[in-house]
Amino acid sequence: MTSKFWFLTKQSLNKKVKTKWFLFANLLLLVVLVGIINMDSIISFFGGDFSSDIEIVLLDETKESKEIFEQNLTFSKETLDLDNDISVEVYSGNLDKLKEELKENDKIGIVLEKDNDVYMKAKIISDTKIDTMSYQLLVQALNQTKAQVAMKYANIDPIQLQKITSNVEIERLILDTEAKTDDEAMSLIMGTVFPTVILPFFMLVIFLVQMIGTEINEEKTTKSMEIIISNVSPKTHFFSKVLASNVFVLMQGALLLIYGGIGLLVKTLFGTSTSSSSLTSTFNDIWNSLGQMGIMDRLPEIIISALVLMILSFIAYSLIAGILASMTVNMEDFQQIQTPIMMVCLLGYYLSIMAGVFNGSIFIRVLSYVPFISCLLSPALLVIGQIGIFDVLISVLFLIITIWIMIKYGFRIYKVGILNYSTDKMWKRLWNATKQKG
């Protein structure tokens, strides 16, 4: 019987892996992942430019604002975190000539005009549209220039002017030393780390449910289940499916990691210097944010907790998918059973994405204990410090209890379900199966 178990497991796995579809799907995933990671290089390769030079031709009719404008351009570039090289060329001709000249190139013309009423007016002239960030940069610099010119005209002395226009000095103090949450760092982590960890896990759960459900449904609808179950016990059959589907998703998860690694390698080796440095800078920002929030110190416990919860949840999802699939007699039934599983998983996904919003409420803490959701929500809350390791242990305990219940009682449904071709409604069949003796 043991050899038949391993044979069925191998057969299930081969059926999934040794297919053109698996090869195609993984090639697609590889291309998409490498593509996403190297998106900036790809866009640059096809003529796009994230950091094109901004060449400004300045016609300063005020005759006194050039330096102020240049200083403000530099300041705005820093505040907007732009990588573009900016050059300013002073134009000595008149406006009409400038317009003619701008038609022949991609330069941006800025005209600063003196105004008795509002101190200063400006024109931004270009042959084509200007991208949003560049336009924002120019508007910000012009506003600041006007403010400084205006203050100068209001007879505010340079020292006073410097004090008015300089940035406010901010000292950040956190009185609660336990709560190391920091909104700025948190938003970076929520926006980058969570989607890259949670989205693949969500995808893998879908793969898992699909795999075990489709296989059991196929064996039932083709009536080959009778032959299989007359040779191996339902228990052997069930656990071979559970093992095969879990091995498959772990393998697929590892492949996703490898594809991600390949994407980063490609970026490092072939990416543009700007994109590589931007990647390094993003990593540094994330790293600093993790450190700032105290996550780096807790990284081992977070990784172990997440892994344990993920593996246990994979097992729980495969058990529930297998049990429910055993009651199906056609593809429509299979669609029906998938929906609630997907809804629960989706709920966990959205809750974890929005974990920071709940700000440590009891409600979200309790939800993090709920099996099937906990694998997504619990690590998220742990990362942002809203729950501790003790809460994670409660989630793990609940998951283990759920798995035990599904093996003990859910298996009854499976045993009855796999040979049940009743035409009753599926949920009625399921209910009746729970009443059968084990």
Add this chain to the structure above:
Amino acid sequence: MLKVKDVTKYYGSHLAVDHLSFEVNQGEIFGLLGANGAGKTTTFRMIMGLLEPNQGNITFDEKPIDYTMTDKIGFVTEERSLLTKLTVKEQIIYYGILKGMVEEDILEKLDIWLEKFHISEYKNRKIKELSKGNQQKIQFISGVIHSPQLLILDEPFSGLDPINVKMFQEVILDLKSKGCSIIFSSHQMEHIELFCEKLVILVKGKVVLSGYLKDIKKEYRKKNILIEGDVSVSELKKIKGVLDVTLLNQEYQVKIESDAIVEKVFQAISKSRITKFVVEEASLNEIFIEKVGEAYDE
């Protein structure tokens, strides 16, 4: 030897099989007859261990049937139970290994069976690409690839053309000659008459008739007389004990209550010009229809 002893099976409150008993000896072909819903498939499922009887027991070679025994049994289900996305070779390897065989042995035997059914060219073809008849052959091969000691055939001829039916008949008789015990269900009585030495007729799970086919026919009192010649149907119908007279292919079929009526019929037509007068036993089909009909009336 397969022994089914006093087996009863309920689905909830519905009685599917009611105190069923029979035995199948080595090299014997046994027929399990019954209309739809009579309990045939339930009986097969109980023999295969897929269902547990509520009462009674089933043994093979004096041992209860469990997963250590099922490798000795072959099962060909009524509906095609093949994984249609697999190739013929993959499918037979799959079921063969579940029967405890090794791949080498399976492939060796598969070639022999494919040759026997004249479908060697389909070995690497996907099952879904095969015709229904050829799928039926693959299903049959999957049930016998491990040379079972007991073979269960649930409606093995459904959907087969006469040429393929003949091919199957030869193979089944060959298996019997090699000592394989075969349990057989079919709606077509001519198949049962051709193969089965022993049979059971089930109606709503109850046994209405059982025993050796020749004894059943012998004990069945009603006979048919086939007459060719100039006879008066109205005169024949007047004879007490004549149940019916019908004209079939220019010969009269006279159904009579028992052997004792034969002489009366013969005397009644003795002065007519007669070219044929044959007394024959009732067909299994007639016996089946009458027994099943009676049981339904009850």
